[in-house]
Amino acid sequence: MYPQPKVSIIVTGKELQVPGMPLQYGQVYESNSFTLAAALQTAGISDVSICYADDDLEQLTDILNNTLSASDVVLLTGGVSVGDYDFVVKAAEACDVKTIFHKVKQRPGKPLFFGKQKEKVVFGLPGNPSSVLTCFYQYVLLVLESLTRRSVQLKREEATLKNQYNKTHQFVHFLKGFYDGDTVEILEAQESYRLRSFAKANCLIELGEASRVYQPGENVFFYLLPV
């Protein structure tokens, strides 16, 4: 029998609307809970609960406190950057969650937060839908592998790049790609608010920190997605 960690998702943001309901001005459809729950299920995690918080420090702190007492892993989405209404890091501090790191030099997922309260693990996943999934695959699966003692991390492989890509930022990039068994293609719609490329992708292509033009025929590393 493998251990089954309890995972809680806390969705933050008062601009979020339930899919199926009409959108009011300034609202966006809430999707992170669905993509995360599906990715957790694929990783064999069945004990998952979801709750919702407004952009309110007191309310978020209460919810995080309650959630921490009932979970092994807490995944917050949104509110982890430096805006006036981003309260995840403050709420974590108020709940005695020790910051292990906040912000990574990568795209997407730059504002990622990782903290611990004793044995409990807290991730603040950046709210953009593509950042949430990328950070889940690159970081959360690592923790789940250790907690479940099952092999759930993505496999890193190497293949020839199919198309040219001009990498202009000095961050590690994880780009949605398609591996055809021989070459890997960098897909369109890589912006972190777009999920279209994830819908087509079967891998994440890793490009190192340096900014440069990648040419077809170069070897690149990629991670196969569980599709």
Ligand SMILES: Nc1nc2c(c(=O)[nH]1)N[C@H]1C(S)=C(S)[C@@H](COP(=O)(O)OP(=O)(O)OC[C@H]3O[C@@H](n4cnc5c(N)ncnc54)[C@H](O)[C@@H]3O)O[C@H]1N2
């Ligand atoms: N001054 C700075 N601003 C920003 C930075 C920075 O470094 N300095 N980083 C940018 C990056 S990169 C990202 S990613 C975002 C992440 O910020 P948050 O984690 O605070 O995310 P939000 O602002 O709450 O949301 C971002 C975006 O995603 C939408 N969203 C949020 N939750 C959901 C959901 N459950 N389903 C669907 N869509 C969701 C939200 O409406 C926003 O549009 O910060 C940048 N800013």
Ligand code: MOO
């Ligand atoms: O980390 Mo943000 O995800 O680059 O958009």
